[in-house]
Amino acid sequence: MQLKALRYFLTVAGTGSFLAAARQYSVPASSVSRFIAALEKELGKQLLYRSTRAVRLTEAGELFHHQVRDALEILDQAAEQVEGKDAGISGLIRINAPESLGRRHIAPIIAELQELHPALVVELTLTDLYIDPVQDGVDITIRIGPLVDSGLIGKVISPNHHQVVASPAYLAVHGTPETPEELLQHRCLVYKGQLGMQRWYVNTGDGQPLKVLNVTGPLRSNNAEALLAAAVAGRGIVLFPDWMFDNGTFARGDMVKLLPQWQFSTQPDQVYLQMLSPENKMRSRKVQTVSAFILEAIGSPPYWCLDT
CATH class of the missing domain: 3.40.190.10 (Periplasmic binding protein-like II)
Structure with a gap:
């Protein structure tokens, strides 16, 4: 059983494409196909379903994929240790x-x-x-x-801080909210994903659980960039984490931070970037x-x- 064939198999399984695997290893797609066919013959099992539109794993391929992936990871880690830290x-x-x-x-x-x-x-x-x-x-x-x-090993990068923002053009027409409750009277642009409409929460600072704000507005989307573009164009107010805004967004005056004395979130618990x-x-x-x-x-x- 050739190690090269196993690596080709893992890449095809991950990309769903013989051509993608061939590009990754700089070999003809026919070579990838030939190695995997030889692997299937050696195992006596079909590992991949092939069609003109897609490549996917068979039941035997699914089982073999997990086992081979773990085995190659062990081999790669051993090779890394032999190569040393300077490699x-x-x-x-x-x-x-x-x-x-x-x-x-x-x-x-x-x-x-x-x-x-x-x-x-x-x-x-x-x-x-x-x-x-x-x-x-x-x-x-x-x-x-x-x-x-x-059960995962990791590190907290930072808390996920949110900002309520709007464009100067929107505020010139609709006014600036002075309290979180006033957001209920404004045109809010809300993210809606597979889990439904994203809720807005505010920390009122009185030691109570975060308060839900049932905001509404003219646009909801499962794409955050679309909502941000609409906000920049003056169509409403958005609630997004800091990392959604480009360098200098506020310094240039493209957008204005609203209600900075309150802490906002899209979840009832503290959220972190991890x-x-x-x-x-x-x-x-x-x-x-x-x-x-x-x-x-x-x-x-x-x-x-x-x-x-």
């Missing part, structure tokens, strides 16, 4: 992050990372749904949410190096808090 990092690393945060911040950081480590292949998955890093084979997960005992990995992944020098690079690039406090 560069290379090979595949899988990173998961929320969509908007990933596009605005994680993707540019990864571009800088790969400038330093050109042999590193990054598979970046962006989704606002919580995934299981162990089940999905993810090395590093950037997650926004309450602190929970998930970096998490399965315990077995953290033994990898590659994962440790990439995690440290991302943490340093973001900084403490995060660079976007300084820019805004």
Whole structure:
């Protein structure tokens, strides 16, 4: 059983494409197909369903995929230890992050990372749904949410602070709210994802649980950038974390922070930006190096808090 065939198989399983695997390893797609066909013949099992539109794992392929993935990780970690700390990092690393945060911040950081480590292949998955890093084979997960005992090893990057903001054009027409309750009379632009309409919470400072504000408005969307663009155009008020705003947004006067004396959130519990990995992944020098690079690039406090 050839190690190359196993690596090709894992890549095809992860990308759903023979061509993508061929590009990653700089070989013809026919070579990838031939190696995997030989692997299936050796095992006496079909690992992949092939069609003109997609490639997906068979039931036997699913089982084999998890076992091979874990075995290759052990081999790669052993190779890293033999190479020593001075060797560069290379090979595949899988990173998961929320969509908007990933596009605005994680993707540019990864571009800088790969400038330093050109042999590193990054598979970046962006989704606002919580995934299981162990089940999905993810090395590093950037997650926004309450602190929970998930069995993962990680670090809190920072609290996820929110800002209520609007454009000067909107405020000139509709006025500036002076209290959280006045938001109920304004045109609020609200995120609506697979879990339903996002709720707005405010800390009233009286020691009571966060108060829910049932805001309404002319636009709701499952895309945060669309809502932000509408707010910039003067269509309403938005509640977003600090990292949603570009450098200098407030210094230039493009947007105005509202109600700064109150603390707002989109969840009833304190929410944090976290970096998490399965315990077995953290033994990898590659994962440790990439995690440290991302943490340093973001900084403490995060660079976007300084820019805004």
